[in-house]
Every structure is written in structure tokens, then in C-alpha cells.
Amino acid sequence: AQKVTQAQTEISVVEKEDVTLDCVYETRDTTYYLFWYKQPPSGELVFLIRRNSFDEQNEISGRYSWNFQKSTSSFNFTITASQVVDSAVYFCALSEPENYGQNFVFGPGTRLSVLP
């Protein structure tokens, strides 16, 4: 069973629009970590955020914000006032306690295209 679902395969927006990328996860553990990564066309995965299961506070970093809701097992990512440089594939990932959390399970990714 897929543990991390990103239902949106591709999203296209026009610059300055807000966009939300969805992430739904599945786990039986009470302790786990969630991550978001950005992969631009260059290929390198860029770390964006880490959140543990006991911290449900939403977070804002510049134009980026994250909404973590344990009740719906979701960890959604919003980009406000999108820019062309935001065009990339975004991956949500889950880490569970097995193997000291080193085995990240990535979602299938959402390809975001921001058009000028």
C-alpha cells in the first residue's frame, strides 16, 4: 500500500497565483516525521521542511507555508504568489521509526509549472 500519496500529478499556474500541493500519508506509528523536498530540473533534491508527528503547528517561511493535520493524515504545502523559479517537482516524504527513520518513503511527486 502506498504510504505517501500526492494526488496531483501535475499543476500549472500563472505567476503570482497561490498554489497548494497536497500530501496524504499512512502510518500506524505514533512517532514519525514528514518532509517536503523540491527537485528543480537540475536534479538535486532541495530540503524544504521537516515536521515531527507531535508538532502540529503550521509553519510559514517566506512565501511557503505548511499545514499539518493529523486528523486527516495530511501535510499540505502552499506557495503564495508563485514565481517561475518555483517550477519543479515537489516530493512529500514519510519517515517511520523502523531503521531509525533512515528509510524515507517518498510520494510520487507533483510537477508544478509556473507560467510567466
Place this chain on the structure above:
Amino acid sequence: DTEVTQTPKHLVMGMTNKKSLKCEQHMGHRAMYWYKQKAKKPPELMFVYSYEKLSINESVPSRFSPECPNSSLLNLHLHALQPEDSALYLCASSQAPGTVTYEQYFGPGTRLTVT
């Protein structure tokens, strides 16, 4: 500095060749990872080294042989690969896990083509 470097950036090899991919980090991280990523797919974990010891091998074929000479270096030795092994190979590092799971920092990858 959160840099992980990988060499080479591109590699083309025949099925009978032997080659190596190299990865280096100077962040003092004690865990290092190899991932394989096919086009339009998420990264798939191959190997994990913690404190220079192999801690996870995700049932990877023996034609892939990892090596961790020291805490800063990670190699992936390739031998007798198949065309389906063509992919982007990503290296990552993180602080050694304990009660906290830390984020992994990724290198730019080596794009491998097997002919």
C-alpha cells in the same frame, strides 16, 4: 554549508565496464545514502551507511557495490550493469539518527546511461 558533491555528473558505460560513482560531504554527517531515481519517479533507497557501516541494503543486485572509506566519502562501484540500470543516482547525507530523524541533504546526482 549544506553541500553534498557527486562525481561524475554524467556517465555512459557499456554492460561489461566497471566504473565508480563518488560522493563527498563535509558537514560532519555520519549517515550517507545512495538512491536511484528513474525518470518521473520518486527516489528509491538503495543503501544506507551509518558510522561507516552498512546499515540498510534494500535488496540491491550485487552488480552495485557500495563502499564507505571514511565518514566523508561514499562510493558506488558498478559492474556488469544492464540498460535498465540507467537512471539518476543520488547521494545524500544526514546527521546520524537517534531519537530524532534528521533531514537528508542530497547531491546533484550522477546521470548514468548503460549502453
